[in-house]
Amino acid sequence: MEYLSTLLESESMLLEYQKGALKNVSVKNSSNRVLRCIQDGKVAVVAGEKESSVDHLLKLALELVPFGESVDYQFPTAQIYNSKSPPPIPFVENLKRKDLDEIATHYLSIAKKRLPGLNIDLSIEKSNSSLDLQGSTGLKGGYASSTLNISVQVMEFKESEIFEWNQTLPSPPHAQRDLECFFEDLYEEIEAARTPSTSLGQGEYPFIFTPEILQGGLLPSFFLALSPTLLENKTSPLVNRLGEKIFADEISFEEQAAEIPFDGDGLPTTAKTIINQGVLELFPIPLEYSKRLKSNPTANSFGGFPFSDFHFKKGSGELKKWIRSMSEGVILCTSYNLTQGNIANGNLSGIISLGLHIKDGKIQGRVKDRTCTLNLYEALGKNLHDISKRTQVLGHGRVMNLPWVLSHGIEVS
């Protein structure tokens, strides 16, 4: 019998503001221990809180494991990871409730002046978390992180019309300047979006995809196609396409493995290229799939988003120049629905939830009651026009570093 146990613990504080005033303060103390046990070639998984000791969970797992899935792998043998934590962010690490309140109050007061008459709800959350790994094979390691998250929601009703705008701080700030940039962009976007909805006709248009929409709308279908389950049952559109060009020459993706020292199987993460000049160079293979897929494990067992970090190579384009030179098009910030269908093939369709209409080189206002339809492999393939020089880091811990992307021929209906 052998086992692998991970314990994720976190302490967080959330302050929520409504109508400009602090309304709720929430404190969360949470722990989640997951233990995977292999015995006689079968595996079972049990979960509980920190109070559920390894011994207790092991007892439960041993009751379950005779019914478990047959496996053909073993956990990695003894390795002690030095605590290679994500680099500490002093600006975040030492924030107390009073500091969080000062940050929120400061930017809400500016918003009140810049966006008079608009009701802005804001939440700010600081959390510290740590992950510890312990294995019967001698594995031992851990890492910790501190994050700060800010979400802003604007919502107002007019007769039979709802104006809603949501924005989240993309990644923990390293300095006051990062917060100022975030709020400055936010005020500008809301100002632009508040103007009366403009009429965008049906047809094909150039689209500027923001880093947020790449993260939450476009790239999930690529990550799904990389899923080892879909590769194993040969329903991924990328099956047998290793070494083939699937995107335009300008597209390169890599994992730098800069912050997370090991994956969920306890294997050390390593830097690797996923897409090189449009060519698919790597499938992320978790340990449990390696023999079945006849491939070495790549330390990418994280569940869902398969990488410890993800970097989309920047280009040379400039967002402002794209806008100035565009006769008509859209900046797509959010579409709640792009990922809701059968997206593994890259076919995406959804409402333009937050989008700005560009006409004659200027932002005209918020796009309303329009949907967009695209194929990921075309948008980042034959329809790719440019990639921005500027990139944005998104996420906390397992980050994505993404640019803005300009693609042509996106269908609007």
Place this chain on the structure above:
Amino acid sequence: MKILQQAQDLISSHSGQVDYLEFRFENRTGLNISVYEKGIQGISSSDRVGGCVRACYRGGWGFASFSDLSRMKDLTLEAIEAARLIGHDKTFLAEVKPIVDQVGLDLKEDPRKISIDHKLEILQNYRNLMLSRKPEVVQAIGLSYKEEFITKHFLNSEGSLISQELLEMGLSYDARAVVDGEQTFMFDVKGSTNDFGFIRGLDSQVQDICDYVALYARAPKVRGGNYTVVLDPALAGVFAHESFGHTSEADLFAEKPGGLDTLRIGKRFGTEELNIYDTGLIPGRSGDFLYDDEGVQASHTDLIKDGILVGRMHNRETAARLGEAPTGNARALNYHFPPIVRMRNTCIGAGNHVVEDLFEGIEEGVYALGCYGGSGGEQFSFSALRGYMIRKGKICEPVKDLSLMGNLFETLEKIEGIGPTDDLEMLSGMCGKHAQFPLAVSMRSPHIRIRDLTIGGA
């Protein structure tokens, strides 16, 4: 329980410092089993315990949750301190009579009495049935069973002390097919909160999934455009939930500028045939519970009656702010979250059209069935699992990749017909709001017909 006594002691000693104080404790034990075409895919269990405290002082709320129960006292003091620090207004909490009650499970067939071996045998039998029916293009199949027993304890400074046992069970089954390198995915979900027997008798349904996925793998994509659309009960139920349901959650609009004007009681939102309600009173379905997470008794809440807005869903605070009765819609995903206004079982009431009539007179339209998922608000969107073109009132060839989109207020006006009572069907689902996902809910509806609905497609 010792922990309840400790919480009671904290209420006795500290409730004088705030306007309101409550504790919730949970114990959740779960089991998940998955099989796929090659055999068992995974088995896992969970056993979680934790609690939370919420304090309100002059309208300000302090909340703390703890996996480590030994932190209860210090985090209670922190929640009280936070509430006192931020409260400067007035506490709004609709009056609720204190309730002392213990609610046990009333199960037709108890899954705890069914061995893991037998549960596996049921899944393996379905797997074999799917494999025996698997057409050539079907590459993969899967079945997944889950059960979770939840024991909740609630006590507050008003004298309520409620213990409630709940159960959620679900079975999902799916199939994937590939034709010309393009993948098609089809699934269905069944669920119950009181009868393990829900899992039996599904032989034809699990096999149908294989047939459907093979059929739709070869089907053309729908041509995008505006159509008269007939929604099957599953998709119509999701429409009710995503579009009107979320918009009727009082915490979303009550405090927002213009919210009460847009959602004014007495305003017409559709034809006289349209009735939408939310209820916690349909036994056996997700969202069926006697008390919500504020200790308010569940109820039937009419939202639209005969086309007129007549109500909304509340927690105690929004009900008091609007001077309306609480509806028992305060739900928390688990003890790590405070309760917010959530749906339970959201339904479109039966209309007066027979189903066949809903197709009549449609020159070219779409019949949309089942749901991949959706999201809503003023602008909503759902993806249908399956579709057929309607030509001259007849159901014709299958079409796939249907995304249905529209504006809520305009679309409610475009509902042209609603199916009868014997057409009503239930659907289980998962709902997300803010960070609280997935919360088990259900929906019920008959077929409905909507004119001029946008369908995104090829």
